[in-house]
Amino acid sequence: MADTVTRTKTGKMSVLFVDGDTRIINVKNPRNDITASEIASLNAYMQENNVIIGDRYSGTFGKITEFKVVTKEQTKLDI
Amino acid sequence: MAKVNLQIKTTDVNDKNQTTTISYANPNASDQVLKTFAQKIVALSTDMYRETNKIETTNLDTESSKTTATITLSSTSITKAALKTALSSKQPHTVSFTYSGDGVVYAYAKSNDISNFTAPNVSLSEGTWTLNLFNGVASNPNCYVACEIVLFAPETANYKAAQATFTITD
Numbered sequence: 001m002a003d004t005v006t007r008t009k010t011g012k013m014s015v016l017f018v019d020g021d022t023r024i025i026n027v028k029n030p031r032n033d034i035t036a037s038e039i040a041s042l043n044a045y046m047q048e049n050n051v052i053i054g055d056r057y058s059g060t061f062g063k064i065t066e067f068k069v070v071t072k073e074q075t076k077l078d079i
Numbered sequence: 080m081a082k083v084n085l086q087i088k089t090t091d092v093n094d095k096n097q098t099t100t101i102s103y104a105n106p107n108a109s110d111q112v113l114k115t116f117a118q119k120i121v122a123l124s125t126d127m128y129r130e131t132n133k134i135e136t137t138n139l140d141t142e143s144s145k146t147t148a149t150i151t152l153s154s155t156s157i158t159k160a161a162l163k164t165a166l167s168s169k170q171p172h173t174v175s176f177t178y179s180g181d182g183v184v185y186a187y188a189k190s191n192d193i194s195n196f197t198a199p200n201v202s203l204s205e206g207t208w209t210l211n212l213f214n215g216v217a218s219n220p221n222c223y224v225a226c227e228i229v230l231f232a233p234e235t236a237n238y239k240a241a242q243a244t245f246t247i248t249d
Contacts, residue, residue: 011123018187019233028099029091029124042119051116055103057233058240062187 004076013039014066015052019059023052030069039067081106081137087117089126097126106135148180150230150243158248174245176230180238187229 011027011034043064046052050061083104089097101120104113110133117131153175157165165172178184227246234240 018185027123049112050105053105060231
């Protein structure tokens with residue numbers, strides 16, 4: 001058998017809370033065509049409803065600071 | 080405060096079941112808000128949404144003794160026009176507020192357009208505070224936007240978190 005190469009993609013959404021706390025929310029299998037306006041819309045919804053809070057001091061949600069897609073390649077050797 | 084985790088179940092394009100957990104959801108958010116949030120997260124992916132489970136955990140040893148804290152504002156809103164009038168004399172518009180807990184209060188503006196108000200994540204001193212809105216920037220039209228300013232005190236060892244909102248309306 002030949003070596004097996006697998007690639008996985010994960011969306012990394014960095015968020016900031018008003019008390020300075022930060023967190024990264026992982027989005028499995030992100031679409032290739034995610035737009036900035038979609039992230040802005042999600043940000044507005046999260047602000048409007050304070051959907052998540054900081055885990056240090058329960059700080060109010062501040063904003064999404066970054067969204068990036070990370071691709072990981074893994075090679076399983078045929079041994 | 081109860082810890083709330085969201086367990087989002089999806090199916091990927093290979094028909095495999097996937098689970099994503101988002102921790103520290105707001106315990107005070109409604110189930111519908113949390114479900115909509117979960118669906119919005121899934122909409123960013125190629126997965127198919129199946130269901131969301133809300134999992135609450137409460138530490139009875141640390142939570143039961145905490146006292147509810149409050150932040151009270153002297154006024155909760157002002158119109159853009161009234162604010163502009165008030166600032167036309169170059170005087171700051173002030174909002175007093177008191178906090179009943181023993182922590183620190185932060186002020187945060189929910190708009191990038193009003194950075195002149197006060198930087199997000201600014202901690203305010205203890206006691207009774209005066210919030211100066213747009214002091215000295217009355218000539219900047221970009222400051223007159225509808226927005227919310229959130230005053231927030233994180234939970235402490237003795238008090239639960241507290242929050243109050245001041246709104247600048249159209």
